[in-house]
Structure formats: structure tokens, C-alpha cells
Amino acid sequence: MIVLERCAVATVSGEVFTDGHVVVDGNRIVAVGAGRYEGDGERVDVRGCLVTPGLINCHHHLYQWATRGLAQQATLFEWLVELYPVWARIDERVLRVAARAGLAALLRSGCTTASDHHYVFPAGQDLLRVEIEVARELGIRFHPCRGSMDLGASAGGLPPDSVVEDRDTIFAAYAAALDEFHDPSPGAMCRIALAPCSPFSVTRELMRETAVFARERGVRLHTHMAETVEEEAFCLERFGMRPVEYLEDLGWLGDDVWLAHCVHLSDREIARFGETRTGVAHCPSSNARLGAGIAPVMPLVRAGAPVGLGVDGAASNEAGELGGELRQALLSARLRGGPAAMTAHEALELATVHGARCLGREDELGTLEVGKLADLVWWRLDDLDHAGIEDPVAALVFGARPLPEGVMINGVLRSADDEAIARELAEVVLR
Numbered sequence: 052m053i054v055l056e057r058c059a060v061a062t063v064s065g066e067v068f069t070d071g072h073v074v075v076d077g078n079r080i081v082a083v084g085a086g087r088y089e090g091d092g093e094r095v096d097v098r099g100c101l102v103t104p105g106l107i108n109c110h111h112h113l114y115q116w117a118t119r120g121l122a123q124q125a126t127l128f129e130w131l132v133e134l135y136p137v138w139a140r141i142d143e144r145v146l147r148v149a150a151r152a153g154l155a156a157l158l159r160s161g162c163t164t165a166s167d168h169h170y171v172f173p174a175g176q177d178l179l180r181v182e183i184e185v186a187r188e189l190g191i192r193f194h195p196c197r198g199s200m201d202l203g204a205s206a207g208g209l210p211p212d213s214v215v216e217d218r219d220t221i222f223a224a225y226a227a228a229l230d231e232f233h234d235p236s237p238g239a240m241c242r243i244a245l246a247p248c249s250p251f252s253v254t255r256e257l258m259r260e261t262a263v264f265a266r267e268r269g270v271r272l273h274t275h276m277a278e279t280v281e282e283e284a285f286c287l288e289r290f291g292m293r294p295v296e297y298l299e300d301l302g303w304l305g306d307d308v309w310l311a312h313c314v315h316l317s318d319r320e321i322a323r324f325g326e327t328r329t330g331v332a333h334c335p336s337s338n339a340r341l342g343a344g345i346a347p348v349m350p351l352v353r354a355g356a357p358v359g360l361g362v363d364g365a366a367s368n369e370a371g372e373l374g375g376e377l378r379q380a381l382l383s384a385r386l387r388g389g390p391a392a393m394t395a396h397e398a399l400e401l402a403t404v405h406g407a408r409c410l411g412r413e414d415e416l417g418t419l420e421v422g423k424l425a426d427l428v429w430w431r432l433d434d435l436d437h438a439g440i441e442d443p444v445a446a447l448v449f450g451a452r453p454l455p456e457g458v459m460i461n462g463v464l465r466s467a468d469d470e471a472i473a474r475e476l477a478e479v480v481l482r
Contacts, residue, residue: 105163110361170198325354
């Protein structure tokens with residue numbers, strides 16, 4: 052057993068201990084509490100640190116790590132139009148390096164579970180396999196989404212025809228990914244979701260058929276939704292309804308669905324998300340970078356919808372680290388709703404227990420409780436940037452860019468060789 056002690060502990064399920072302990076046996080938490088742990092075990096003194104559940108990233112595009120810094124003043128649609136032709140040339144070498152860099156950045160920012168939405172498959176390359184292999188190599192818990200696009204520019208969609216697939220190819224790939232990689236068992240390190248890309252890159256038929264297929268196979272659904280006013284205009288013109296109305300018409304609201312962004316929602320739509328327990332991946336830095344707006348996070352939470360955090364594609368959030376999104380989420384919420392709109396503790400809940408609910412893992416992840424998986428992080432808070440902030444959770448969220456002292460996934464300490472990954476990335480980006 053490993054005993055982390057003499058530290059602050061934010062359980063997220065309830066109590067915050069200013070001097071507490073967390074005990075891990077194998078890949079499970081076996082004790083959490085105040086003061087000293089009286090049992091046996093390998094004792095690790097982490098005084099000056101705050102222990103939290105591992106952070107959960109609910110939305111990403113790892114391949115975009117190779118195309119950061121482009122289209123810097125663009126709207127989402129302008130940004131996509133500029134970058135689609137670049138992404139059409141992605142190959143296994145580029146994705147492997149980009150995924151390794153993106154997942155390493157998440158890992159070093161306290162992320163222990165990552166979801167990725169990959170929807171670009173030039174020339175039928177098996178790119179989902181590549182990023183799953185990288186996640187295994189780094190030891191991060193992974194929820195990749197097999198994305199898809201079948202609505203090219205010639206049929207009225209936004210992406211060029213060169214990056215879309217036909218539906219037979221898409222459903223064959225869905226089935227192959229689920230058969231080989233999806234693990235529904237307790238403690239799973241890899242689970243697959245199905246994820247048509249967006250209303251402006253996917254046909255109505257693919258959306259509806261994917262929902263049916265996913266539910267037949269018992270897996271979750273994910274897509275982009277209500278990110279920009281341009282998307283809303285596209286849906287009104289093409290489908291005669293708002294983006295969320297379109298989703299609801301296709302059977303895409305439910306507790307097995309989580310949606311990226313959801314910036315532009317009406318009060319009725321917020322209520323329907325709560326009633327159906329549809330999840331949201333809130334991506335505050337990306338939404339700010341593209342000028343998309345500020346999502347109604349706390350109204351969604353109060354309505355009963357789970358709202359996790361996402362870094363989004365590294366080409367629309369060049370930092371790509373999850374720890375900093377806690378602060379960004381809090382500041383964005385307060386810009387929208389005032390200084391009482393979100394607390395530091397609520398920001399931490401977004402990145403942990405709400406993220407677990409979005410991915411269907413709330414029984415195993417997101418809080419520090421006996422029986423849950425040993426995915427946890429300890430953050431140094433006695434340094435120059437954080438010392439003197441009395442509330443340790445406020446120190447983590449309000450303070451400077453947080454970098455963890457230690458990251459444990461499935462009971463194992465994890466890290467990555469950042470320098471070697473950065474060198475390899477620089478070579479690929481130049482190519």
C-alpha cells in the first residue's frame with residue numbers, strides 16, 4: 052500500500068482536509084481522511100501539497116498539436132476552412148508525434164483521463180489505432196471517439212470532399228474500433244465512443260444511424276454542438292431548426308451523450324439538457340481564442356446537466372493543458388454571471404466529478420472515495436506562486452498555472468519525457 056500523508060486533500064465528494072491522507076492499494080483507493088493513517092504502508096510525505104482526483108479532459112483533437120498557431124484571428128468557420136487542407140495530409144507519423152505531445156501535455160497538467168475526438172482519416176489510414184497505442188505507452192486512461200464526416204463541400208458541407216468518408220466505410224470503422232479496442236469492464240483503460248463531427252460536416256442520416264448503432268452496442272455518443280452563431284445560421288438554413296432542436300429530433304439527447312461547447316443555448320435548451328442529463332464538454336480557452344462566446348455553464352449545472360472541461364484542439368488552444376482550464380472556466384463564468392457565478396470548488400468539480408459523469412465513469416472516477424480507482428494528483432502549493440492562499444482549492448484554481456508534483460493513474464506514478472517529445476514534434480511540424 053502507498054500512503055500519501057501530511058497534505059491537504061480535496062475529496063470533491065464532500066470534505067476538504069487541511070491535514071489528511073489518501074491510501075492506495077493496487078489500483079484502488081482504500082482510505083481517505085484527516086490526520087495520520089494508522090495502518091501499514093509505504094509512507095510518502097507530501098506536505099505542502101493538495102491531493103485531488105485526477106483531472107478528466109472531455110474534449111480534444113490530438114492531431115491538431117502539429118498545426119498550432121495558424122489562423123490566429125479567424126472565426127471557427129474561417130479557421131476550419133484554412134486548416135482542413137492541411138489536415139488532409141496528416142499521416143500516421145504526424146499523428147503519433149502529435150498525440151504523444153498532446154497527451155504528455157495533459158499528463159503534466161494533472162490529467163489522468165483523456166477523451167479525444169478524431170474525425171480526419173485521409174486515405175483510410177488507421178489513425179485511431181495510432182493514438183490508442185500512444186495512450187497505452189504513456190499510461191493515461193483514454194476515451195477516444197471514432198469521429199466521422201460524410202458531408203463534403205460539394206454537398207453543401209464545410210469540409211472539402213477529400214477529407215470525408217462514405218457511410219459504409221464509417222460504419223465498418225465503427226464496428227472495427229469497438230470490436231478491437233472498447234473495454235466495458237470495470238477499471239477499463241480504454242473505452243470507445245462514436246462521434247460524427249458536427250452539423251456542418253455530417254448528414255442527417257449519419258447522425259441518426261450512428262445513434263441507433265451506438266445504442267445497440269452500448270457505447271456513448273459525442274459531437275460538436277452550438278459552438279458559434281455561424282453554426283446556428285447553418286442549421287436554420289439547412290434544417291429549419293436550431294442546432295439543439297436538430298439534435299433532439301435525431302434522438303441525440305440523453306445520459307449517454309455528451310456534447311462539445313454548447314455556447315449558444317436558449318433557456319429551454321438548457322432545461323432539456325438537465326431533464327435528459329445530456330453532458331457538455333466546456334472548452335473555455337478554445338471558445339475565447341476563436342471568439343465564440345461564453346457557455347452557460349452554471350445554468351446547465353443548476354438544471355442538472357453534467358458539465359466537464361475540455362482543452363479542445365491544440366490548434367484552437369495552443370496551451371493544451373487541462374490544469375489551467377479550471378481558472379479559465381471560473382473567470383469565464385464570472386465574466387458572464389458576476390463574481391458569485393462560480394466558486395473555486397465548483398471549478399474543480401467540473402474537471403473531476405462532472406467529467407466522470409460525461410464519460411460514464413462516475414462510479415469509478417472523479418472523487419477521492421474508498422473503492423474508486425487510484426487516479427489522483429498532488430499539487431505543490433507552498434511555492435512562490437501559491438503560498439499564502441489560505442484555501443488550498445482556491446490556491447489551485449485562482450493561483451498561477453498549476454503543475455502537479457505527482458500524477459498517479461491506476462495506482463502507478465506516470466510521467467513523460469517532455470524534452471524528447473518536443474524535439475520530435477519540432478521535426479514533424481517543420482515537415
